[in-house]
Amino acid sequence: MAIEKLSEVKCFGGWQQRFQHQSDCLSCTMTFSVYLPPQAEQQMVPVIYWLSGLTCTDENFSTKSGAQRYAAEHGVALVMPDTSPRGDNVPDDPDGAFDFGLGAGFYVNATQSPWKAQYQMFDYVHRELPQVVESQLPVSGRKAISGHSMGGHGALVIGLTHPQDYKAISAFAPVCNPTQCPWGKKAFSNYLGDDRATWKAYDASERLDAFEGDMPILVDQGTADNFLKEQLGTPALEAANQRGLAEIRYQEGYDHSYYFIASFIGEHITFLAKALKG
Numbered sequence: 001m002a003i004e005k006l007s008e009v010k011c012f013g014g015w016q017q018r019f020q021h022q023s024d025c026l027s028c029t030m031t032f033s034v035y036l037p038p039q040a041e042q043q044m045v046p047v048i049y050w051l052s053g054l055t056c057t058d059e060n061f062s063t064k065s066g067a068q069r070y071a072a073e074h075g076v077a078l079v080m081p082d083t084s085p086r087g088d089n090v091p092d093d094p095d096g097a098f099d100f101g102l103g104a105g106f107y108v109n110a111t112q113s114p115w116k117a118q119y120q121m122f123d124y125v126h127r128e129l130p131q132v133v134e135s136q137l138p139v140s141g142r143k144a145i146s147g148h149s150m151g152g153h154g155a156l157v158i159g160l161t162h163p164q165d166y167k168a169i170s171a172f173a174p175v176c177n178p179t180q181c182p183w184g185k186k187a188f189s190n191y192l193g194d195d196r197a198t199w200k201a202y203d204a205s206e207r208l209d210a211f212e213g214d215m216p217i218l219v220d221q222g223t224a225d226n227f228l229k230e231q232l233g234t235p236a237l238e239a240a241n242q243r244g245l246a247e248i249r250y251q252e253g254y255d256h257s258y259y260f261i262a263s264f265i266g267e268h269i270t271f272l273a274k275a276l277k278g
């Protein structure tokens with residue numbers, strides 16, 4: 001389980017790093033970013049996994065969100081995977097569209113050819129990446145999961161599917177009801193096939209509706225997000241939130257961008273860190 005460090009820069013007293021490794025799960029070389037807070041020099045620190053949205057790599061969050069300041073304050077590491085398998089041999093959208101294929105793995109385990117050989121992002125994020133990180137870096141097994149848009153969907157679905165493995169979940173502008181929106185229908189019909197019964201396991205609103213456990217969940221959604229009406233399906237998540245488990249907030253005037261994420265990431269990290277330390 002070797003990893004190669006590609007880069008390292010000091011940031012808020014800790015280290016922003018980039019690693020490459022051979023993923024068995026995805027059958028390709030994967031790059032991921034890590035932020036280790038200063039506390040990691042003395043002790044094992046808990047981890048927030050961050051899942052990015054469509055078109056992103058491991059670097060969008062590390063360069064645009066300003067999350068490191070808050071991770072350093074709270075003594076939590078950040079782990080930022082890429083959004084799909086990568087490489088010249090990985091199949092992509094035949095038209096090169098941004099919403100499917102490379103940069104758009106949707107955090108599912110594909111069951112259909114040719115995608116199933118490599119598009120296993122659910123298992124990569126939930127199983128393989130934590131094994132790699134925990135065996136190679138000064139992090140504990142205490143995990144929380146967060147993300148944006150397609151990554152917000154991933155965070156909610158992975159966290160609600162394996163609640164024993166995560167202390168808390170947060171999401172910015174998540175794709176809340178992918179079985180009902182154009183992005184989700186395109187991705188799921190290709191990755192999972194036409195049997196829509198298999199899609200439900202990957203729908204955050206379905207998962208929250210069926211969830212009987214306890215889990216701190218925070219969701220922020222901007223009211224000026226131009227994907228809100230057609231793609232994100234926030235009302236479905238609100239309808240599924242009958243027990244009031246999730247705090248779902250609308251933030252007036254914010255759009256879908258990393259400016260929105262940067263505005264509230266401090267609150268999300270404080271929220272996740274509290275559960276990680278509790």
Ligand SMILES: N[C@@H](CCC(=O)N[C@@H](CS)C(=O)NCC(=O)O)C(=O)O
Nearest residue numbers: 053054055056060098149150257258
């Ligand atoms: N490129 C797409 C939009 C894709 C998009 O907004 N991606 C979001 C996640 S869903 C993102 O984080 N983009 C990268 C960035 O802003 O750094 C379009 O033209 O409509």
